[in-house]
Amino acid sequence: MYFTKDFLWGGAIAANQAEGAWDIDGKGPSIVDVAPNGIGIFSNVDFEMDPEKYYPSHEAIDFYHRYEEDLDLMKELGLKCFRTSIAWTRIFPTGEEEEPNEKGLEFYDKLFDAMLEREIIPVVTISHYETPLHLINKFNGWESKEMIPLFEKYCRVIFNRYKNKVKYWLTFNEMNTIHRIPYASGAIRLRGSIDDELNIIYQASHNMFVANAIANKLCEEIIPDAKIGIMLALSGVYPYTCKPEDVFGSYQLRRRSLLYADVMIRGEYPAYFNRIVKEKKLSLDITTKELEIISQYPSKMLAFSYYRTNTYEDGMPIIGDTGGIGTRGNPYLPQTEWGWEVDPLGLRYVCNELTDRYNVPLFIVENGLGCIDEISENGEIHDNARIDYLNQHLIQLSEAIEDGCDIIGYTWWGPIDIVSAGTGEMKKRYGFIYVDKDNQGLGTLERKKKDSFYCYKKIIETNGSILNQFKDTKINKSM
Ligand code: BG6
Numbered sequence: 001m002y003f004t005k006d007f008l009w010g011g012a013i014a015a016n017q018a019e020g021a022w023d024i025d026g027k028g029p030s031i032v033d034v035a036p037n038g039i040g041i042f043s044n045v046d047f048e049m050d051p052e053k054y055y056p057s058h059e060a061i062d063f064y065h066r067y068e069e070d071l072d073l074m075k076e077l078g079l080k081c082f083r084t085s086i087a088w089t090r091i092f093p094t095g096e097e098e099e100p101n102e103k104g105l106e107f108y109d110k111l112f113d114a115m116l117e118r119e120i121i122p123v124v125t126i127s128h129y130e131t132p133l134h135l136i137n138k139f140n141g142w143e144s145k146e147m148i149p150l151f152e153k154y155c156r157v158i159f160n161r162y163k164n165k166v167k168y169w170l171t172f173n174e175m176n177t178i179h180r181i182p183y184a185s186g187a188i189r190l191r192g193s194i195d196d197e198l199n200i201i202y203q204a205s206h207n208m209f210v211a212n213a214i215a216n217k218l219c220e221e222i223i224p225d226a227k228i229g230i231m232l233a234l235s236g237v238y239p240y241t242c243k244p245e246d247v248f249g250s251y252q253l254r255r256r257s258l259l260y261a262d263v264m265i266r267g268e269y270p271a272y273f274n275r276i277v278k279e280k281k282l283s284l285d286i287t288t289k290e291l292e293i294i295s296q297y298p299s300k301m302l303a304f305s306y307y308r309t310n311t312y313e314d315g316m317p318i319i320g321d322t323g324g325i326g327t328r329g330n331p332y333l334p335q336t337e338w339g340w341e342v343d344p345l346g347l348r349y350v351c352n353e354l355t356d357r358y359n360v361p362l363f364i365v366e367n368g369l370g371c372i373d374e375i376s377e378n379g380e381i382h383d384n385a386r387i388d389y390l391n392q393h394l395i396q397l398s399e400a401i402e403d404g405c406d407i408i409g410y411t412w413w414g415p416i417d418i419v420s421a422g423t424g425e426m427k428k429r430y431g432f433i434y435v436d437k438d439n440q441g442l443g444t445l446e447r448k449k450k451d452s453f454y455c456y457k458k459i460i461e462t463n464g465s466i467l468n469q470f471k472d473t474k475i476n477k478s479m
Contacts, residue, residue: 001464002401008121008409009460011074011432012083012365014128014173016057017418019087021064025103028093030130031141031187032057039129039184040422047137047189054441056424061417061435062445064107069447070416071114073433077453078460081121083365083411084111085128085173086158095132095150100157108158112165122166123365123411125231126155126215128173129421131187141187142178142204142211145285151211152218159222167226169219170303170365171212174233176260178205179319184421199282209263210290216297229301230264231365232257234354236306236346240313240328250312256319258357265358267298302358305366305413306393309333309346337371338428344392351400351407361406367393368413370420370428373450381434381450390456391470398464412456416447432456 016032023029032039034046036053046053063070074082088095090104115122131141139146159169178185178201186204190197212230219228237254239246255272262270268291276282311328333341347367354362369389373381390412401407414430417437422428426437432453437443458466 001395001398001467003398003464004401005463007407007463008081008123008363008411010079010081010083010121010123010409010411011077011415012123012411012413013063013416013418014125014130014421015085015087015090016060016128016130017414017421018060018063018084018416020057020059020062022055022058024064025090025107026093026101027087027104028089028095029133030057030087030089031133031136031183032129034133036424038420038422038424039181041180043422043424045183047133056419056426056441059441060419061437066445067111068114070433071118071120073447073449074120074415075118076457077415077432078457079120079415080460081123081168081409081411082115083123083125083170085125085130087130088127088154089130089132091157092132092150092154094134095154096134096138105157105161108162109165112162116165121168123168123170123363123409124158124162124166125170125173126158127151127171129184136183136187136189140189140200142207143186143188143200145207145210147187148207148211148214152214155215155218156222159218163223163226167223169215169226169228170231171215171228171299172208173231174305175205175208175212175230176232176257178208179256195280195282198280199284202276202282203284205260206284206286206290209294212264212299213293213297216299217293220297227301227361228299229303229361229363230261230299231303231305232260234304234306234350236309236343236350236353238309238311238330238346240311243314245314246312249314249316249318253312253318261302261354261358263294264299265302265360267295299360301361301363301408302354303363303365304350304354306347306350306364307367307413308340309343309349310341336369340370342369342389344389344396347393348396348400348403351397351405352403355400355403355405361408363408364397364410366413367410368430370414370430372427373429373434375434379448381448383450383452386430386432386450386452387455390452390459391467394459394464395467395471398467415456 182188239250313328369386416433417429417431417435420428434448436446
């Protein structure tokens with residue numbers, strides 16, 4: 001196996017899917033706190049909290065009160081790094097306060113200290129679907145340029161506060177999913193015709209590009225030894241057949257996602273974007289000064305999530321990102337219980353694609369299998385499908401490193417069961433650690449190790465070399 005000595009083996013969660021304590025110690029509501037069944041494509045979000053309803057983020061897995069115990073488990077697992085987000089509304093409850101909420105800042109001080117005491121490096125997402133609810137209701141989120149100074153203030157506060165503790169930062173989680181889940185990624189409500197909607201999406205994206213560049217600038221000034229990168233959903237897309245229209249269409253669809261890295265890493269809008277503007281009659285407010293800052297402060301690290309690959313067939317709409325939108329299915333690949341194709345080789349393909357295009361360090365900050373876990377009579381959880389998924393993806397990741405890709409780390413999504421972002425469910429489990437809680441919110445919250453816990457532990461201990469044993473195993477068709 002080709003993992004470097006200092007490879008960042010890790011796990012990743014998001015504040016809103018784990019912490020709970022949604023209104024404790026001064027925290028304000030974020031957009032996820034009013035989403036009763038997640039922020040995915042089929043979710044119905046409320047814009048005001050309904051006291052009669054159950055909202056999964058309100059308690060989640062109570063990481064806010066149990067992080068010490070959970071980090072002990074992460075230490076036992078052998079994690080070198082742990083990715084989580086800062087909940088923006090713990091720091092600025094509405095987003096508009098002049099002064100930050102000290103209690104919120106203290107919580108993350110304790111959390112990062114607890115990681116460092118265990119020799120686990122924090123990797124921090126600044127905004128993971130956690131925009132203050134107030135800002136969507138007042139400004140329609142990132143459609144408005146008012147968001148830029150508010151985000152800048154938030155970044156300045158957290159960079160100054162945690163500059164000695166956090167050296168890996170990611171700006172926006174999966175920014176390109178704004179096409180599929182605009183509410184979550186852009187904190188926007190769409191209106192008007194499809195072209196009007198696209199206009200709002202691209203205006204919001206542009207405003208976030210500017211905010212990303214400003215965050216890069218601040219980080220460079222305040223924490224010069226830190227690495228700050230973008231985070232995109234870059235699960236892959238293949239043409240459904242070799243029919244040229246399928247091939248070119250899948251390329252067009254892919255570029256709807258790569259546009260985000262094109263702008264933020266290369267520092268300028270690519271030529272193909274002009275055609276989108278012309279054909280969709282977009283009218284965007286983009287100033288010369290903003291283009292200058294985007295070009296002056298490009299991102300130097302590309303972090304991404306990879307779960308699956310999709311297929312594109314001629315005639316399907318070219319909208320959205322490629323990380324989970326509808327697909328024709330792929331006769332060569334098994335699917336998960338949630339209909340996601342499992343494609344380990346696709347991960348190698350995507351790493352190579354991104355290296356060829358950007359030639360920057362890559363960080364796989366989400367990859368994982370969400371499935372239903374059965375507890376056996378003696379209380380054990382034999383999650384073999386998850387073990388296969390893990391092994392096969394890591395084998396392909398190692399191949400990508402040997403291909404020449406500069407891959408600095410891998411953080412498994414949800415090393416401990418957390419609330420599903422897409423559906424708000426608990427039964428869609430990713431963890432190596434089981435959490436006793438169900439979709440209705442019932443359960444003791446007790447933590448329990450699954451078989452996959454011991455598997456990932458061994459992989460980390462051997463720096464991946466144990467994976468050689470599984471090289472000839474194939475992923476089971478019926479996962
Ligand atoms: C990514 C998100 O899109 O996918 C995570 O960044 C999310 O927040 C993960 O949890 C898996 O999706 P889901 O819907 O299965 O939780």
